[in-house]
Amino acid sequence: MAEFNSKDTAAFKGVWVFCEQREGVIMSTSYQLLSEGRKLANDLGVELAGVVLGHNVKEDYLKALGGYGADKVYYCDHELLDVYTTDAYTKVICDLVEDKKPEIFLIGATNIGRDLGPRCAARLHTGLTADCTHLDVDVAKYKEFLKTTSTIDVDNTVFEENTNLKMTRPAFGGHLMATIICPRFRPQMSTVRPGVMQTQPYDDAGAAKTVIEKVAVQLSKDDINVEVVEVVKAAKQLVDLIGADVVVTVGRGISKDVEGGLKLAEELAGVLGGVVGASRACVDAGWITADHQVGQTGKTVHPRIYVALGVSGAIQHLAGMQDSECIIAVNKNESAPVFDVASYGIVGDLFKVTPMLIEAIRTLKASK
Amino acid sequence: MKCIVCVKQVPDTSGVVAVKEDGTMDRAAMATITNHDDLAAVEAALRIKDATGCKVVVVSMGPPPAEGMLRELLAMGADEAVLVSAREFGGSDTYATSQILAAAIKKVGVDNDDIIFCGRQAIDGDTAQVGPQIAEKLHVPQVSYVEKVEVNNGKVTVQRQLEDGYMTIKVNTPCLLTCLKELNEARYMSVGGIMECYSKPLSVFNYETLKDDPLIDVDTIGLKGSPTNVYKSFSPPVKGAGMMMEGADKATVDQLVGILNDKHII
Ligand SMILES: Cc1cc2nc3c(=O)[nH]c(=O)nc-3n(C[C@H](O)[C@H](O)[C@H](O)COP(=O)(O)OP(=O)(O)OC[C@H]3O[C@@H](n4cnc5c(N)ncnc54)[C@H](O)[C@@H]3O)c2cc1C
Ligand SMILES: Cc1cc2nc3c(=O)[nH]c(=O)nc-3n(C[C@H](O)[C@H](O)[C@H](O)COP(=O)(O)OP(=O)(O)OC[C@H]3O[C@@H](n4cnc5c(N)ncnc54)[C@H](O)[C@@H]3O)c2cc1C
Numbered sequence: 234m235a236e237f238n239s240k241d242t243a244a245f246k247g248v249w250v251f252c253e254q255r256e257g258v259i260m261s262t263s264y265q266l267l268s269e270g271r272k273l274a275n276d277l278g279v280e281l282a283g284v285v286l287g288h289n290v291k292e293d294y295l296k297a298l299g300g301y302g303a304d305k306v307y308y309c310d311h312e313l314l315d316v317y318t319t320d321a322y323t324k325v326i327c328d329l330v331e332d333k334k335p336e337i338f339l340i341g342a343t344n345i346g347r348d349l350g351p352r353c354a355a356r357l358h359t360g361l362t363a364d365c366t367h368l369d370v371d372v373a374k375y376k377e378f379l380k381t382t383s384t385i386d387v388d389n390t391v392f393e394e395n396t397n398l399k400m401t402r403p404a405f406g407g408h409l410m411a412t413i414i415c416p417r418f419r420p421q422m423s424t425v426r427p428g429v430m431q432t433q434p435y436d437d438a439g440a441a442k443t444v445i446e447k448v449a450v451q452l453s454k455d456d457i458n459v460e461v462v463e464v465v466k467a468a469k470q471l472v473d474l475i476g477a478d479v480v481v482t483v484g485r486g487i488s489k490d491v492e493g494g495l496k497l498a499e500e501l502a503g504v505l506g507g508v509v510g511a512s513r514a515c516v517d518a519g520w521i522t523a524d525h526q527v528g529q530t531g532k533t534v535h536p537r538i539y540v541a542l543g544v545s546g547a548i549q550h551l552a553g554m555q556d557s558e559c560i561i562a563v564n565k566n567e568s569a570p571v572f573d574v575a576s577y578g579i580v581g582d583l584f585k586v587t588p589m590l591i592e593a594i595r596t597l598k599a600s601k
Numbered sequence: 602m603k604c605i606v607c608v609k610q611v612p613d614t615s616g617v618v619a620v621k622e623d624g625t626m627d628r629a630a631m632a633t634i635t636n637h638d639d640l641a642a643v644e645a646a647l648r649i650k651d652a653t654g655c656k657v658v659v660v661s662m663g664p665p666p667a668e669g670m671l672r673e674l675l676a677m678g679a680d681e682a683v684l685v686s687a688r689e690f691g692g693s694d695t696y697a698t699s700q701i702l703a704a705a706i707k708k709v710g711v712d713n714d715d716i717i718f719c720g721r722q723a724i725d726g727d728t729a730q731v732g733p734q735i736a737e738k739l740h741v742p743q744v745s746y747v748e749k750v751e752v753n754n755g756k757v758t759v760q761r762q763l764e765d766g767y768m769t770i771k772v773n774t775p776c777l778l779t780c781l782k783e784l785n786e787a788r789y790m791s792v793g794g795i796m797e798c799y800s801k802p803l804s805v806f807n808y809e810t811l812k813d814d815p816l817i818d819v820d821t822i823g824l825k826g827s828p829t830n831v832y833k834s835f836s837p838p839v840k841g842a843g844m845m846m847e848g849a850d851k852a853t854v855d856q857l858v859g860i861l862n863d864k865h866i867i
Contacts, residue, residue: 316768319733319742319743319744319745320742323737343764344745344746344761344762344763344764345763347729347730347745348733348743348745348746350730351695351728351729351730351731351732351733351734351737352733352734352736352737352743354696354730354734354828355696355699355733355734355737355738356737358696358821358828359696359828360694360696360827360828360829361695361696361728361730361829362829363695363726363727363728363729363730364727364728364729379833379835382835383833383835383836384835384836385833385835399832403727404725404726404727405612405614405724405725405727406614406724406727408614408620408836409620409834409835409836410834410835410836411831411832411833411834412831412832412833412834413829413830413831413832414829414830414832415828415829415830416830417828418828458741458742458772458773458776459742459744459770459771459772459773460770460771460772461768461769461770462758462768462769462770462771463768463769464763464766464767464768465766465767465768465769466765466766467765467766467767471764471765471766473764505867537866538866538867558866559861559866560843561857567845572843572845573843574843575843576843576844577843577844577845577846577857577860577861578843578844578845578846579846579849579853579854579857580845580846580849581848581849581853582849585849586849586854589850589851589854590854590857590858593851593854593855593857593858594858594867597858597862597867598867
């Protein structure tokens with residue numbers, strides 16, 4: 234292998250997506266990233282490859298990555314890659330990057346991706362942008378994006394014409410957006426927030442066409458300084474509030490029929506493709522587990538849509554959700570503070586309004 | 602055995618966040634606090650000290666006022682503090698930051714049974730990258746997202762959080778662990794600790810102190826040596842004033858869903 238030099242930017246070509254598997258199943262984040270990677274690869278006129286590390290991963294699962302846009306799949310099979318360890322995964326990925334030299338490398342910002350990404354970037358001597366929510370290589374497309382999301386006077390600003398990856402991410406708890414570049418080193422690496430990129434429809438022809446390349450893995454027990462004793466699944470799956478695109482939150486307003494209120498919230502979250510959140514009042518009352526809590530002492534969320542059902546909007550609650558893109562509040566008290574941050578407010582009984590909302594959205598979706 | 606803890610002083614982003622005209626953060630206008638995850642890291646180290654009597658060294662890179670925070674950590678029970686501060690270090694991205702912190706940790710000295718602690722994530726930069734990158738630069742194993750730590754006869758066993766559960770991992774020392782704030786409830790400074798904290802050693806590592814380490818190279822530290830650059834920064838879009846709907850019946854709901862559809866929100 235020739236000497237690897239991350240500064241020799243001209244030597245790098247192609248877009249890669251790390252396709253994480255757990256227990257042999259590819260995580261859905263991988264499909265979102267492949268769909269996004271496909272767009273970047275098209276804009277650059279290069280190949281898109283998925284990278285899978287695992288052991289005895291089903292051929293069908295590998296082929297399916299082609300259905301979401303991968304021209305090629307690098308499959309690294311080894312028994313020491315079955316369960317994630319930083320040491321094993323970093324070694325195998327860095328060996329592969331040094332050999333094949335991709336220009337862009339995207340990794341899902343899962344708890345594992347955010348462990349693997351920085352370790353690889355440090356070893357390869359390149360930059361890594363954390364938890365991105367938007368990616369562009371094309372300057373015109375980037376300008377269009379800025380026009381709709383920032384107050385930057387795009388038409389009177391000079392933008393260098395190049396195809397460097399422009400990686401946009403929230404920082405300072407979502408109070409600031411930053412676009413980061415990595416102009417002098419390759420690959421340009423970024424972890425991408427789960428749930429943000431849209432998965433494109435599955436394409437059978439793409440799956441049939443995709444080429445699977447089995448990579449010869451150099452790995453031994455001596456490379457690994459940890460021992461995974463056990464992997465335990467939470468009895469009930471913890472809700473992924475932070476990565477959610479839509480959050481439907483219930484407050485003490487459901488008290489007269491807790492079970493019914495929770496069921497309505499679940500149904501509404503279901504039709505909108507989201508998850509259920511809760512105010513602390515509900516958690517303290519034991520109606521729902523603490524992983525659902527939004528707010529100062531719970532999770533801070535920035536979903537595209539936040540629906541608050543029977544939540545008063547205490548400052549500690551608002552601290553965790555007021556930066557959501559579109560906030561819809563239903564509360565029977567017209568002076569509830571939640572209406573101060575709401576994009577749309579309905580003054581009414583949540584037990585009457587929510588079923589109508591579910592129905593109306595269902596009808597709309599059916600007509601599309 | 603000793604514990605080395607990396608601690609960052611951060612602006613308090615839960616209060617008023619001041620953004621300047623040019624889209625950068627007005628740090629001067631904001632209160633500073635000790636990063637939450639890092640307090641959990643300090644507490645984890647102090648609990649190991651309580652059990653074993655080992656030494657705890659806290660390390661922070663930042664401007665000179667970070668000394669105040671380091672004194673507080675000494676008052677909590679840490680034994681020594683290191684402030685890493687130099688103009689040459691300013692503007693570092695996570696790659697460059699980890700080069701510098703790794704060099705500082707090497708200067709403190711890493712023994713075979715040591716544990717290095719970081720927070721998982723700082724609330725300002727929000728990247729969660731510095732811990733794993735320091736581990737790589739020190740060639741030690743890492744475990745991130747740690748929600749439980751046990752040290753028994755020098756053997757380190759941790760629980761690492763996953764989205765849908767956890768992993769139990771045994772890790773060889775020396776190692777680096779990045780801690781979640783849920784790991785524990787940090788103690789307060791004690792009265793005795795406050796009395797003592799000014800007599801405990803606090804060293805300042807500047808460019809001169811660290812420059813002989815191969816990690817400290819003008820091409821890999823500071824603004825110029827950072828692989829990533831901030832290309833543009835801006836405030837997220839401001840929401841327009843909210844709209845209160847008339848009524849609460851089917852017509853109201855249909856109107857709302859119509860608006861959401863027109864705006865491509867659903
Ligand atoms: C240090 C600290 C930290 C805290 N952290 C958090 C936190 O992280 N998250 C959090 O949520 N809270 C937090 N709290 C608590 C917070 O102050 C509030 O007490 C809590 O958010 C109230 O929850 P709620 O809105 O569900 O209940 P309430 O304030 O009781 O509001 C219930 C609302 O439901 C409405 N309602 C009732 N019946 C109906 C109906 N049938 N249809 C429609 N609306 C109806 C009422 O008008 C009312 O507005 C914290 C408090 C402190 C002191
Ligand atoms: C808007 C904006 C966006 C940015 N985006 C990126 C990016 O995508 N990629 C990138 O490489 N850089 C980025 N940076 C630069 C980055 O924020 C700085 O390098 C910062 O010093 C370290 O990153 P962090 O705050 O994210 O720390 P994290 O990696 O989140 O910190 C994790 C832990 O490392 C330890 N630690 C971190 N910094 C210090 C310190 N100074 N002293 C002691 N211990 C410390 C603490 O234990 C902390 O809990 C960005 C900066 C800004 C202003």
